[in-house]
Amino acid sequence: MPQMNMIQAINSALDVMLERDANVVLMGEDVGYFGGVFRCTDGLQRKYGEQRVLDTPIAEGGIVGAAIGMGVHGLKPVVEIQFADYAYPAFDQIVSELARLRYRTAGEFHAAVTVRMPCGGGIRGGQTHSQSPEGIFTHVCGIKVVMPSNPYDAKGLLISAIEDEDPVIFFEPKRIYSGPFDGEPEKAAVPWSAHPRGDVPAGHYTVPLSRAEIIRPGKDVTVVAYGTMVHVAQAAVAHSGIDAEIIDLRTLSPLDAETLCESVNRTGRCVIVHEATRFGGFGAELSATVQEACFWNLLAPIERVTGWDTPYPHAFEWEYFPGPSRITAALRRVMEESR
Amino acid sequence: MMKVPRLHVPRPPARPGEAPDFSYLQISPAGSLSRPDVTAPLTDTEFLCTGMVRVLDDAHAAQGPWNPHLEPQELQVGLRHMLLTRLFDQRMQNIQRQGRISFYIRSLGEEAVSVAQTMALRPDDMLFPAYRNQGAHIARGHNIVELMCQCLSNTKDPCKGRQMPIMYHWASGNIFSISGNLATQYPQAVGWAMASALKGEDRLALAWIGEGSSAEADFHHGMTFAAVYRAPVILNIVNNQCFAGGEQRSFAARGPGYGIPGIRVDGNDFLALHAVTAWAAERARRGAGPTLIEPVTYRAAAHSTSDDPARYRPKDDWQSWPLGDPVERLKQHLITIGEWSMERHEQLIRELDAHVADCWKQAQQAGTMTEGPRLDPRTMFDDVLAITPPHLLRQRQQLDQEIEPFT
Numbered sequence: 001m002p003q004m005n006m007i008q009a010i011n012s013a014l015d016v017m018l019e020r021d022a023n024v025v026l027m028g029e030d031v032g033y034f035g036g037v038f039r040c041t042d043g044l045q046r047k048y049g050e051q052r053v054l055d056t057p058i059a060e061g062g063i064v065g066a067a068i069g070m071g072v073h074g075l076k077p078v079v080e081i082q083f084a085d086y087a088y089p090a091f092d093q094i095v096s097e098l099a100r101l102r103y104r105t106a107g108e109f110h111a112a113v114t115v116r117m118p119c120g121g122g123i124r125g126g127q128t129h130s131q132s133p134e135g136i137f138t139h140v141c142g143i144k145v146v147m148p149s150n151p152y153d154a155k156g157l158l159i160s161a162i163e164d165e166d167p168v169i170f171f172e173p174k175r176i177y178s179g180p181f182d183g184e185p186e187k188a189a190v191p192w193s194a195h196p197r198g199d200v201p202a203g204h205y206t207v208p209l210s211r212a213e214i215i216r217p218g219k220d221v222t223v224v225a226y227g228t229m230v231h232v233a234q235a236a237v238a239h240s241g242i243d244a245e246i247i248d249l250r251t252l253s254p255l256d257a258e259t260l261c262e263s264v265n266r267t268g269r270c271v272i273v274h275e276a277t278r279f280g281g282f283g284a285e286l287s288a289t290v291q292e293a294c295f296w297n298l299l300a301p302i303e304r305v306t307g308w309d310t311p312y313p314h315a316f317e318w319e320y321f322p323g324p325s326r327i328t329a330a331l332r333r334v335m336e337e338s339r
Numbered sequence: 340m341m342k343v344p345r346l347h348v349p350r351p352p353a354r355p356g357e358a359p360d361f362s363y364l365q366i367s368p369a370g371s372l373s374r375p376d377v378t379a380p381l382t383d384t385e386f387l388c389t390g391m392v393r394v395l396d397d398a399h400a401a402q403g404p405w406n407p408h409l410e411p412q413e414l415q416v417g418l419r420h421m422l423l424t425r426l427f428d429q430r431m432q433n434i435q436r437q438g439r440i441s442f443y444i445r446s447l448g449e450e451a452v453s454v455a456q457t458m459a460l461r462p463d464d465m466l467f468p469a470y471r472n473q474g475a476h477i478a479r480g481h482n483i484v485e486l487m488c489q490c491l492s493n494t495k496d497p498c499k500g501r502q503m504p505i506m507y508h509w510a511s512g513n514i515f516s517i518s519g520n521l522a523t524q525y526p527q528a529v530g531w532a533m534a535s536a537l538k539g540e541d542r543l544a545l546a547w548i549g550e551g552s553s554a555e556a557d558f559h560h561g562m563t564f565a566a567v568y569r570a571p572v573i574l575n576i577v578n579n580q581c582f583a584g585g586e587q588r589s590f591a592a593r594g595p596g597y598g599i600p601g602i603r604v605d606g607n608d609f610l611a612l613h614a615v616t617a618w619a620a621e622r623a624r625r626g627a628g629p630t631l632i633e634p635v636t637y638r639a640a641a642h643s644t645s646d647d648p649a650r651y652r653p654k655d656d657w658q659s660w661p662l663g664d665p666v667e668r669l670k671q672h673l674i675t676i677g678e679w680s681m682e683r684h685e686q687l688i689r690e691l692d693a694h695v696a697d698c699w700k701q702a703q704q705a706g707t708m709t710e711g712p713r714l715d716p717r718t719m720f721d722d723v724l725a726i727t728p729p730h731l732l733r734q735r736q737q738l739d740q741e742i743e744p745f746t
Contacts, residue, residue: 025537056564056567057563057564057567059559059560059563059564061526061556061557061560062557062559062560062561062563062564064526065523065525065526065530065557065560065561065564066526066527066529066530066533066560067530068527068530069526069527069528069529069530069531069532069533069534069544070530070531070533070534071530072465072527072530072531073465073530073531073534073535073538074534074538075534075537077530089556092520092523092557093523093526093557096518096519096520096523097518097520097527101516102722102723102724102725103722103723104498104501104502104506104508104516104518105497105498105508105516106497106498106499106501106721106722107721107722108497108508108510108516109508109510109515109516110725141723142723142724144724164725165725166724210728254724254728254729254730255730257730258729
């Protein structure tokens with residue numbers, strides 16, 4: 001089976017879908033001739049032509065607005081927003097239009113647009129190239145929100161997203177584009193070729209949306225994470241020696257609450273990990289969901305391990321980032337402070 | 340002493356109690372502007388964004404190279420659509436005043452924009468309307484019972500009770516859904532047109548926004564994408580004077596800055612509107628790209644049923660509007676060319692009035708806000724996503740328990 005990093009896996013998903021479905025069109029800033037700032041669309045314009053892989057003006061609101069019109073006319077546009085931090089000019093088009101079109105027309109119109117955007121920090125990107133705004137999008141009804149943690153899932157989920165009839169916001173954690181990252185920036189980079197999920201089939205396959213995956217079974221505590229933080233959580237669990245069950249959500253909305261709550265009902269403890277800021281974040285929704293479904297089985301308060309409630313600071317990236325030590329401390333608290 | 344610059348805060352030419360003042364409006368004589376070839380270079384079209392394309396003169400005759408030479412029968416159909424739009428509006432306004440719908444927006448004084456422009460296109464061209472384009476639905480033959488049912492949010496409402504009144508859509512008539520977030524349809528229309536070109540079709544898209552919402556970023560996005568990809572799209576800024584009144588400026592003149600021809604047109608002149616739209620449509624279908632059209636008109640009615648214009652502008656100011664009433668002007672033109680009469684006009688009004696009244700009876704049978712059948716509230720969970728996910732099914736169950744004792 002071919003070895004792919006996440007960039008190659010995403011490229012392969014786009015390649016497969018451009019090949020299979022004549023209605024699939026890629027569009028975004030520099031996605032064509034140049035192949036994308038992170039190279040995710042490298043070579044695709046050469047292969048499929050300028051009519052299928054469109055370089056666009058620097059106007060995220062215009063890109064999404066135009067993609068909606070194309071979707072209404074039966075195309076399946078896959079939009080790249082160069083950084084998730086740049087999505088805000090498109091927010092009205094995503095929230096009021098893309099997410100609501102099917103509803104407000106009682107199903108007569110819809111636009112099956114996939115919006116890809118690299119997210120997250122750890123790349124010295126400062127506050128405008130490091131954000132994790134998934135919680136802003138999970139609050140919006142009418143769109144699906146996905147964030148893969150490895151090349152295999154990235155390709156399978158992206159194919160599912162493009163084939164889906166609903167609009168999908170597809171977050172790509174850029175820190176793990178080239179290799180898994182355990183949260184220790186001083187350690188040597190590890191390539192995806194050393195990871196089992198770097199084995200990616202060359203052809204078409206799907207990973208279903210809305211299905212979480214238990215990536216490590218355990219009995220003492222459930223750790224819920226997605227994207228980069230799956231790997232950081234794994235490292236923290238290994239370091240702590242605690243028998244934790246780790247769940248990779250993969251799709252944040254609609255949420256696979258069943259897998260999550262079934263796990264917490266077994267373990268009695270829950271630690272939620274995300275890189276995004278804490279207040280009003282997606283972790284709060286996860287925490288409330290777990291509390292409602294698992295209250296009588298909980299042995300300790302639910303913990304959230306997150307970025308601080310500040311903008312992403314350039315010079316203090318690693319003090320901001322919820323690394324393994326912050327996660328380990330939370331794991332120890334839920335074990336020690338149990339009833 | 341040096342003069343300190345002060346912030347310019349624009350104000351309309353006249354407020355309540357003052358005489359209406361439309362002296363700022365620059366009007367070209369009917370027939371005075373030439374008609375360039377649709378593939379003419381931009382510089383050869385620039386006079387069109389400062390002048391005003393007009394066909395009907397003060398004696399109600401058609402003048403000059405923009406005369407579309409429409410058959411009298413087509414003009415009569417146009418007059419009928421405009422009159423029906425006006426009578427439909429009037430009826431819905433009254434119904435709102437009786438408290439039987441929550442809200443309404445009339446298009447009084449602007450009927451020619453929707454009707455003439457729609458009639459200049461093919462039925463398979465896609466329309467992206469704004470608030471006062473109900474005339475497009477009527478010109479495309481949308482049964483007004485369905486429009487009424489939309490306003491009533493009743494059991495035959497195509498929106499299933501999810502949108503405020505007037506937020507119509509009509510997929511089979513190729514008319515897009517209206518958004519309350521103004522101007523969002525501009526880049527969407529451009530995207531639709533881009534898709535049309537990508538698919539190798541010769542269908543085009545047309546969008547309307549008001550001069551007020553041309554301040555939105557979506558205007559700039561739409562214009563930029565239309566220009567870059569030479570999309571087969573007609574973009575309109577309907578200048579009904581509400582935002583720009585008193586400021587002498589051309590919105591059409593924004594076009595050439597983007598590389599797009601701009602045409603300022605008498606928005607109350609059915610023939611001129613038809614002609615410039617047909618010009619832009621031919622241009623789009625020949626692959627020459629987009630056109631920006633500024634129909635200059637006047638919003639004779641309130642913004643909506645939620646405001647009273649007597650509080651912010653002179654009463655009866657429409658009577659002083661230099662471009663007159665679009666319905667009256669087309670009527671007089673038809674009479675002048677011997678294809679219409681006052682008798683026929685009065686008879687048509689009676690006929691359309693009866694039609695509207697009959698439609699209203701039919702619409703009410705599908706329910707009103709206060710009586711008759713009502714949409715099942717459980718349907719509110721449908722169409723959020725293509726397949727209703729588990730958490731929404733649970734919420735629907737919860738609603739079931741809440742409403743059960745009452746049903």
